[in-house]
Amino acid sequence: MAEIMKLANKHLIPVTPRGGGSGLAGGAVALKGGILLDLVRMNRIIHVDIAAKYMIVEAAVRTLDIQNEAKRHGLLYAGDPCSSDDCVIAGNVATNAGGNKAVKYGVTADQIYELEIVTPQGKILTLGGRLKKNSTGYSLIKLIAGSEGTLGIITKITLKLQKLAPLLPNFLAIFPNLAAAVTLVEALLAEKNALEMFC
Numbered sequence: 001m002a003e004i005m006k007l008a009n010k011h012l013i014p015v016t017p018r019g020g021g022s023g024l025a026g027g028a029v030a031l032k033g034g035i036l037l038d039l040v041r042m043n044r045i046i047h048v049d050i051a052a053k054y055m056i057v058e059a060a061v062r063t064l065d066i067q068n069e070a071k072r073h074g075l076l077y078a079g080d081p082c083s084s085d086d087c088v089i090a091g092n093v094a095t096n097a098g099g100n101k102a103v104k105y106g107v108t109a110d111q112i113y114e115l116e117i118v119t120p121q122g123k124i125l126t127l128g129g130r131l132k133k134n135s136t137g138y139s140l141i142k143l144i145a146g147s148e149g150t151l152g153i154i155t156k157i158t159l160k161l162q163k164l165a166p167l168l169p170n171f172l173a174i175f176p177n178l179a180a181a182v183t184l185v186e187a188l189l190a191e192k193n194a195l196e197m198f199c
Protein backbone atom coordinates (compact mmCIF):
# COMPACT_ATOMS: atom_id res chain seq x y z
CA MET A 1 0.00 0.00 0.00
CA ALA A 2 2.82 2.36 0.94
CA GLU A 3 4.64 1.64 -2.34
CA ILE A 4 1.45 2.32 -4.35
CA MET A 5 0.99 5.65 -2.56
CA LYS A 6 4.64 6.65 -3.14
CA LEU A 7 4.33 5.85 -6.83
CA ALA A 8 0.98 7.66 -7.17
CA ASN A 9 2.36 10.68 -5.32
CA LYS A 10 5.47 10.83 -7.49
CA HIS A 11 3.48 10.67 -10.75
CA LEU A 12 0.47 12.70 -9.43
CA ILE A 13 -1.97 9.85 -10.05
CA PRO A 14 -5.32 10.18 -8.18
CA VAL A 15 -6.03 7.33 -5.73
CA THR A 16 -9.55 6.38 -4.55
CA PRO A 17 -9.83 3.80 -1.76
CA ARG A 18 -12.89 1.55 -1.83
CA GLY A 19 -14.47 -0.63 0.83
CA GLY A 20 -17.90 -2.22 0.45
CA GLY A 21 -19.09 0.47 -2.01
CA SER A 22 -22.22 1.22 0.08
CA GLY A 23 -21.35 4.86 0.87
CA LEU A 24 -24.19 7.14 -0.17
CA ALA A 25 -21.94 10.10 -1.07
CA GLY A 26 -20.23 8.10 -3.83
CA GLY A 27 -16.77 8.72 -2.34
CA ALA A 28 -15.56 5.29 -3.47
CA VAL A 29 -16.17 6.09 -7.14
CA ALA A 30 -12.96 7.03 -8.98
CA LEU A 31 -14.40 10.11 -10.68
CA LYS A 32 -10.94 11.50 -11.40
CA GLY A 33 -9.65 8.21 -12.85
CA GLY A 34 -6.28 6.95 -11.65
CA ILE A 35 -6.05 4.07 -9.18
CA LEU A 36 -9.11 2.54 -7.51
CA LEU A 37 -7.70 0.82 -4.42
CA ASP A 38 -9.99 -2.08 -3.59
CA LEU A 39 -8.83 -3.36 -0.21
CA VAL A 40 -10.98 -6.51 -0.36
CA ARG A 41 -8.09 -8.89 0.42
CA MET A 42 -7.18 -7.05 3.63
CA ASN A 43 -9.90 -8.97 5.44
CA ARG A 44 -8.25 -10.59 8.46
CA ILE A 45 -9.38 -10.32 12.04
CA ILE A 46 -5.92 -10.18 13.59
CA HIS A 47 -6.60 -10.43 17.30
CA VAL A 48 -9.43 -10.37 19.84
CA ASP A 49 -8.56 -9.63 23.46
CA ILE A 50 -11.48 -10.71 25.60
CA ALA A 51 -10.12 -9.49 28.94
CA ALA A 52 -9.08 -6.05 27.70
CA LYS A 53 -12.09 -5.85 25.32
CA TYR A 54 -10.53 -4.87 22.00
CA MET A 55 -10.18 -6.30 18.49
CA ILE A 56 -7.53 -5.62 15.86
CA VAL A 57 -8.74 -5.89 12.26
CA GLU A 58 -7.55 -5.18 8.76
CA ALA A 59 -9.30 -2.52 6.67
CA ALA A 60 -11.75 -4.62 4.70
CA VAL A 61 -13.27 -6.87 7.34
CA ARG A 62 -17.04 -6.76 6.88
CA THR A 63 -18.73 -4.92 9.74
CA LEU A 64 -21.18 -7.79 10.31
CA ASP A 65 -18.25 -10.22 10.69
CA ILE A 66 -16.74 -7.95 13.35
CA GLN A 67 -20.07 -7.80 15.20
CA ASN A 68 -20.42 -11.60 15.02
CA GLU A 69 -16.85 -12.24 16.12
CA ALA A 70 -17.32 -9.98 19.15
CA LYS A 71 -20.61 -11.72 19.98
CA ARG A 72 -18.92 -15.13 19.74
CA HIS A 73 -16.71 -14.00 22.62
CA GLY A 74 -19.61 -12.59 24.66
CA LEU A 75 -18.74 -9.00 23.65
CA LEU A 76 -20.33 -6.22 21.63
CA TYR A 77 -18.85 -4.18 18.80
CA ALA A 78 -21.12 -1.14 19.07
CA GLY A 79 -20.61 0.28 15.56
CA ASP A 80 -23.81 -0.70 13.79
CA PRO A 81 -24.65 0.97 10.45
CA CYS A 82 -27.77 -0.54 8.86
CA SER A 83 -25.57 -1.63 5.94
CA SER A 84 -23.36 -3.83 8.18
CA ASP A 85 -23.72 -6.86 5.90
CA ASP A 86 -22.37 -4.87 2.90
CA CYS A 87 -19.88 -2.37 4.29
CA VAL A 88 -16.38 -2.83 5.73
CA ILE A 89 -14.76 -1.31 8.76
CA ALA A 90 -12.41 1.12 6.96
CA GLY A 91 -15.41 2.45 5.02
CA ASN A 92 -17.19 2.96 8.35
CA VAL A 93 -14.19 4.87 9.69
CA ALA A 94 -13.80 6.93 6.51
CA THR A 95 -17.48 7.95 6.65
CA ASN A 96 -17.65 8.01 10.46
CA ALA A 97 -20.75 5.88 10.15
CA GLY A 98 -23.50 6.07 12.73
CA GLY A 99 -26.22 3.49 13.13
CA ASN A 100 -28.69 1.80 15.41
CA LYS A 101 -26.55 1.96 18.55
CA ALA A 102 -25.13 5.46 18.03
CA VAL A 103 -27.41 7.17 20.55
CA LYS A 104 -26.01 4.99 23.31
CA TYR A 105 -22.43 4.25 22.19
CA GLY A 106 -21.58 7.01 19.71
CA VAL A 107 -20.48 6.85 16.06
CA THR A 108 -17.58 4.89 14.53
CA ALA A 109 -14.93 7.40 15.70
CA ASP A 110 -15.98 6.61 19.27
CA GLN A 111 -15.25 2.89 18.79
CA ILE A 112 -11.57 3.33 17.84
CA TYR A 113 -8.48 2.98 19.99
CA GLU A 114 -5.88 3.01 17.24
CA LEU A 115 -5.66 3.49 13.48
CA GLU A 116 -2.92 2.57 11.04
CA ILE A 117 -2.93 4.70 7.92
CA VAL A 118 -0.75 5.14 4.86
CA THR A 119 -0.32 8.81 4.05
CA PRO A 120 -0.47 10.18 0.48
CA GLN A 121 3.36 10.29 0.61
CA GLY A 122 3.51 6.56 1.47
CA LYS A 123 4.39 6.86 5.16
CA ILE A 124 2.83 4.32 7.52
CA LEU A 125 1.51 6.05 10.66
CA THR A 126 -0.13 4.71 13.80
CA LEU A 127 -2.58 7.15 15.36
CA GLY A 128 -4.14 7.03 18.83
CA GLY A 129 -3.37 4.23 21.27
CA ARG A 130 -4.98 1.47 23.23
CA LEU A 131 -5.62 3.61 26.29
CA LYS A 132 -8.78 4.96 27.84
CA LYS A 133 -6.96 7.99 29.14
CA ASN A 134 -5.35 9.17 25.94
CA SER A 135 -4.96 12.92 25.99
CA THR A 136 -1.64 13.37 24.19
CA GLY A 137 -1.44 15.59 21.13
CA TYR A 138 -4.03 16.26 18.46
CA SER A 139 -7.04 13.98 18.13
CA LEU A 140 -5.96 12.60 14.76
CA ILE A 141 -8.37 9.66 14.83
CA LYS A 142 -11.26 12.13 14.82
CA LEU A 143 -9.65 13.92 11.89
CA ILE A 144 -9.39 10.74 9.83
CA ALA A 145 -12.89 9.56 10.78
CA GLY A 146 -15.23 11.04 8.19
CA SER A 147 -12.45 12.16 5.86
CA GLU A 148 -13.73 9.85 3.05
CA GLY A 149 -10.26 8.73 1.99
CA THR A 150 -8.96 12.25 1.39
CA LEU A 151 -6.21 12.15 4.05
CA GLY A 152 -4.78 8.65 3.67
CA ILE A 153 -5.54 4.96 3.36
CA ILE A 154 -6.79 3.23 6.50
CA THR A 155 -5.14 -0.19 6.73
CA LYS A 156 -5.57 -1.46 10.30
CA ILE A 157 -7.90 -0.58 13.15
CA THR A 158 -7.98 -1.41 16.87
CA LEU A 159 -11.61 -1.36 17.94
CA LYS A 160 -13.12 -1.01 21.40
CA LEU A 161 -15.49 -3.75 22.50
CA GLN A 162 -18.19 -3.57 25.15
CA LYS A 163 -19.78 -6.01 27.51
CA LEU A 164 -22.63 -7.71 25.67
CA ALA A 165 -25.98 -6.82 27.22
CA PRO A 166 -28.38 -9.70 27.83
CA LEU A 167 -30.78 -10.33 24.96
CA LEU A 168 -33.80 -8.09 25.42
CA PRO A 169 -36.95 -8.04 23.31
CA ASN A 170 -37.52 -5.37 20.66
CA PHE A 171 -40.56 -3.22 21.06
CA LEU A 172 -42.37 -0.47 19.20
CA ALA A 173 -43.96 2.37 21.16
CA ILE A 174 -46.22 5.06 19.73
CA PHE A 175 -46.29 8.52 21.33
CA PRO A 176 -48.68 11.43 20.75
CA ASN A 177 -45.80 13.87 20.15
CA LEU A 178 -42.00 14.25 20.11
CA ALA A 179 -41.79 15.78 23.60
CA ALA A 180 -43.52 12.76 25.12
CA ALA A 181 -41.22 10.36 23.23
CA VAL A 182 -37.94 11.95 24.36
CA THR A 183 -38.87 11.76 28.04
CA LEU A 184 -38.36 7.98 27.81
CA VAL A 185 -34.94 8.03 26.09
CA GLU A 186 -32.80 7.97 29.22
CA ALA A 187 -34.77 5.17 30.87
CA LEU A 188 -34.75 3.10 27.66
CA LEU A 189 -31.02 3.48 27.11
CA ALA A 190 -30.28 2.29 30.64
CA GLU A 191 -31.81 -1.06 29.65
CA LYS A 192 -31.40 -1.28 25.88
CA ASN A 193 -28.56 -0.61 23.48
CA ALA A 194 -30.39 0.62 20.38
CA LEU A 195 -33.03 3.22 19.75
CA GLU A 196 -34.58 4.52 16.53
CA MET A 197 -37.21 7.21 16.17
CA PHE A 198 -39.62 7.65 13.25
CA CYS A 199 -41.65 10.84 12.93
Ligand SMILES: Cc1cc2nc3c(=O)[nH]c(=O)nc-3n(C[C@H](O)[C@H](O)[C@H](O)COP(=O)(O)OP(=O)(O)OC[C@H]3O[C@@H](n4cnc5c(N)ncnc54)[C@H](O)[C@@H]3O)c2cc1C
Pocket: 016, 017, 018, 019, 020, 021, 022, 023, 024, 026, 027, 028, 039, 059, 080, 081, 082, 083, 086, 087, 088, 089, 090, 091, 092, 093, 094, 095, 096, 097, 098, 099, 100, 147, 148, 149, 150, 152, 153, 154, 155
Ligand atom coordinates in the same frame (compact mmCIF):
# COMPACT_ATOMS: atom_id res chain seq x y z
C1 LIG B 1 -28.89 0.15 2.95
C2 LIG B 1 -27.88 1.12 3.52
C3 LIG B 1 -27.94 1.43 4.87
C4 LIG B 1 -27.02 2.35 5.42
N1 LIG B 1 -27.09 2.64 6.76
C5 LIG B 1 -26.23 3.53 7.29
C6 LIG B 1 -26.31 3.86 8.68
O1 LIG B 1 -27.12 3.34 9.43
N2 LIG B 1 -25.41 4.78 9.15
C7 LIG B 1 -24.48 5.36 8.35
O2 LIG B 1 -23.71 6.20 8.82
N3 LIG B 1 -24.38 5.05 7.02
C8 LIG B 1 -25.22 4.14 6.48
N4 LIG B 1 -25.12 3.83 5.14
C9 LIG B 1 -24.06 4.40 4.32
C10 LIG B 1 -22.82 3.47 4.18
O3 LIG B 1 -23.15 2.12 4.35
C11 LIG B 1 -21.77 3.83 5.18
O4 LIG B 1 -21.32 5.11 4.86
C12 LIG B 1 -20.57 2.87 5.24
O5 LIG B 1 -19.80 3.26 6.37
C13 LIG B 1 -19.69 2.86 4.01
O6 LIG B 1 -18.78 1.77 4.10
P1 LIG B 1 -18.23 1.04 2.80
O7 LIG B 1 -17.29 -0.04 3.23
O8 LIG B 1 -19.35 0.59 1.94
O9 LIG B 1 -17.41 2.22 2.14
P2 LIG B 1 -17.32 2.69 0.61
O10 LIG B 1 -18.65 3.08 0.09
O11 LIG B 1 -16.54 1.71 -0.18
O12 LIG B 1 -16.43 4.00 0.82
C14 LIG B 1 -16.94 5.08 1.56
C15 LIG B 1 -15.84 6.15 1.68
O13 LIG B 1 -14.77 5.63 2.45
C16 LIG B 1 -13.55 5.71 1.71
N5 LIG B 1 -12.76 4.53 2.07
C17 LIG B 1 -13.09 3.23 1.91
N6 LIG B 1 -12.10 2.44 2.35
C18 LIG B 1 -11.11 3.26 2.80
C19 LIG B 1 -9.81 3.05 3.36
N7 LIG B 1 -9.30 1.81 3.54
N8 LIG B 1 -9.08 4.13 3.72
C20 LIG B 1 -9.57 5.39 3.54
N9 LIG B 1 -10.77 5.65 2.99
C21 LIG B 1 -11.53 4.60 2.64
C22 LIG B 1 -13.97 5.73 0.26
O14 LIG B 1 -12.98 6.35 -0.56
C23 LIG B 1 -15.25 6.56 0.34
O15 LIG B 1 -14.95 7.94 0.38
C24 LIG B 1 -26.04 2.94 4.58
C25 LIG B 1 -25.98 2.61 3.21
C26 LIG B 1 -26.88 1.71 2.69
C27 LIG B 1 -26.78 1.36 1.23
